Amino acid sequence: MLRVKNLVKKYSDLKVLDNINFRIDDGEVVSIIGPNGSGKTTLLNLISGLDKDFSGVINHTTNAKFGFVFQNSDDSVLPWKTVIENIHLHDKNLDKKRISKILRETNLWKFRNKYPYQLSGGMKQLLAISRAFIHECNFIILDEPFSSLDCQMASLVRQKLMQLYESEKPTVIIVSHNLDDAILLSDRIVVLSNRPGKIKGVVNIGLQRPRMESAVLSNEFLDYKREVAKLI
Amino acid sequence: MKETFRLSKYFAVPAGIFALAVIIYYLGIFNKLLFPNPAIILKEFVLLLTNKEIVSEFGLTFSRVLATVLISALIGIPAGLVLGYNKSLYRSFEFVIDFCRSIPPIALFPLFMLFLGIGDSSKIAYGVWVASLVILVNTSYGVFHLNKAYLKIAQVYNATKLYLFSHIIFPAALPNIFAGLRIGASLSLMAIIVTEMFIGSSNGLGHAILDAQLNYKIPQMYAIILMTGLMGYLINQVLMLIEKRTIHWI
Ligand SMILES: Nc1ncnc2c1ncn2[C@@H]1O[C@H](COP(=O)(O)OP(=O)(O)O)[C@@H](O)[C@H]1O
Numbered sequence: 001m002l003r004v005k006n007l008v009k010k011y012s013d014l015k016v017l018d019n020i021n022f023r024i025d026d027g028e029v030v031s032i033i034g035p036n037g038s039g040k041t042t043l044l045n046l047i048s049g050l051d052k053d054f055s056g057v058i059n060h061t062t063n064a065k066f067g068f069v070f071q072n073s074d075d076s077v078l079p080w081k082t083v084i085e086n087i088h089l090h091d092k093n094l095d096k097k098r099i100s101k102i103l104r105e106t107n108l109w110k111f112r113n114k115y116p117y118q119l120s121g122g123m124k125q126l127l128a129i130s131r132a133f134i135h136e137c138n139f140i141i142l143d144e145p146f147s148s149l150d151c152q153m154a155s156l157v158r159q160k161l162m163q164l165y166e167s168e169k170p171t172v173i174i175v176s177h178n179l180d181d182a183i184l185l186s187d188r189i190v191v192l193s194n195r196p197g198k199i200k201g202v203v204n205i206g207l208q209r210p211r212m213e214s215a216v217l218s219n220e221f222l223d224y225k226r227e228v229a230k231l232i
Numbered sequence: 233m234k235e236t237f238r239l240s241k242y243f244a245v246p247a248g249i250f251a252l253a254v255i256i257y258y259l260g261i262f263n264k265l266l267f268p269n270p271a272i273i274l275k276e277f278v279l280l281l282t283n284k285e286i287v288s289e290f291g292l293t294f295s296r297v298l299a300t301v302l303i304s305a306l307i308g309i310p311a312g313l314v315l316g317y318n319k320s321l322y323r324s325f326e327f328v329i330d331f332c333r334s335i336p337p338i339a340l341f342p343l344f345m346l347f348l349g350i351g352d353s354s355k356i357a358y359g360v361w362v363a364s365l366v367i368l369v370n371t372s373y374g375v376f377h378l379n380k381a382y383l384k385i386a387q388v389y390n391a392t393k394l395y396l397f398s399h400i401i402f403p404a405a406l407p408n409i410f411a412g413l414r415i416g417a418s419l420s421l422m423a424i425i426v427t428e429m430f431i432g433s434s435n436g437l438g439h440a441i442l443d444a445q446l447n448y449k450i451p452q453m454y455a456i457i458l459m460t461g462l463m464g465y466l467i468n469q470v471l472m473l474i475e476k477r478t479i480h481w482i
């Protein structure tokens with residue numbers, strides 16, 4: 001569980017987040033959407049403990065383990081390490097079976113000895129996602145993970161993410177600019193205002209899981225889309 | 233055919249300079265004793281390549297330069313990584329580093345001689361003084377400008393400090409480290425040649441240049457100068473080759 005109370009973040013004199021309050025239960029998928037500069041990336045850094053300079057309260061379960069996927073696929077992986085080395089990082093004792101199972105699911109197994117420059121942007125994002133799952137992260141944080149990908153790749157990465165999510169049920173927090181992505185993936189969507197970011201509204205998405213990509217065509221989906229769009 | 237064209241492009245400018253030197257020689261613009269026929273210099277150069285004495289001077293200078301570069305790297309790279317990672321530490325050292333770099337290095341050589349004598353150790357120590365600072369500063373800049381996302385990866389996955397430095401910060405800084413090494417290597421060569429010219433020095437290419445000048449073997453002097461250039465060029469090429477092999481992911 002993650003609880004954020006009265007969170008305020010300033011970069012010297014610049015206030016970027018203003019009195020943020022929310023709670024995310026274990027296994028939930030939450031999307032954060034908001035305009036550029038509204039403090040979404042900042043919020044992710046605070047939640048995951050990368051940035052400890054804030055006022056307010058951020059609480060999470062004691063065994064919280066975070067995995068990060070960045071907006072730019074070249075940021076998500078180390079270019080001088082092979083796929084398998086990028087998975088391991090310093091940890092030599094990961095479960096071999098689990099590595100092979102997850103890499104096969106994300107179609108990266110046969111590329112395990114390749115370097116990131118030999119992979120497409122989508123594969124690099126899948127690598128970062130696979131790493132988070134293999135390390136059994138219970139919080140997986142994705143900062144606009146699809147925005148650097150073309151739409152086929154984005155769709156593939158989204159499907160693989162959902163597939164892994166369904167089998168492991170970690171808590172997933174995604175920043176996205178794409179309403180369809182956000183609705184399709186999430187249990188809840190948090191909409192931020194212009195800087196300084198405040199919560200403008202929260203929309204619960206009740207679509208049944210597992211969700212198919214075709215759900216975007218349903219009336220229910222369109223209703224959610226209207227509801228979120230009204231908040232933006 | 234294409235290959236010949238490429239090679240001819242490569243050699244066109246050096247050949248042009250050589251031709252220009254020949255013209256200057258025959259026009260007699262400079263004293264022919266001080267500016268000898270380039271063809272004779274070239275012949276002298278080829279002769280020197282098989283001259284045991286000069287080859288051993290070359291080897292001596294080269295091994296001093298090599299020792300200088302290696303020691304400078306062993307000091308400059310780790311120190312640069314640590315100072316680059318810890319910016320406030322770098323700030324504390326910044327004045328000292330910049331001040332040391334601002335002292336014309338040759339001003340310090342008498343001091344090195346005083347402490348270490350005129351043997352290899354003072355020469356190498358002097359070279360290390362010059363080169364390690366350059367390598368250190370370049371390494372630190374590499375760390376300053378590394379992609380901060382990589383540090384975040386290390387942080388969220390709780391990488392050990394050892395892993396952080398050896399597997400993330402060091403490889404990320406490698407392009408700058410190699411730039412520093414190449415500058416450091418040419419500075420080392422310069423430093424070693426200068427120290428070999430000091431009074432009391434009795435070997436190395438620097439000494440051989442001075443010796444040839446004092447004995448008025450002018451073509452030989454030019455030929456040895458060319459040799460020092462050849463050494464610098466070769467060191468640079470080898471470093472670039474190692475760089476290309478090492479940083480294969482760019
Ligand atoms: N390290 C930082 N120092 C100073 N200002 C920052 C820093 N990071 C972000 N900002 C500023 O904070 C605001 C929010 O940034 P960010 O969280 O990246 O927004 P978003 O991800 O929603 O686009 C922006 O105006 C940005 O310029």
Ligand SMILES: [Mg+2]
Binds near residue numbers: 040041143
């Ligand atoms: Mg952002």
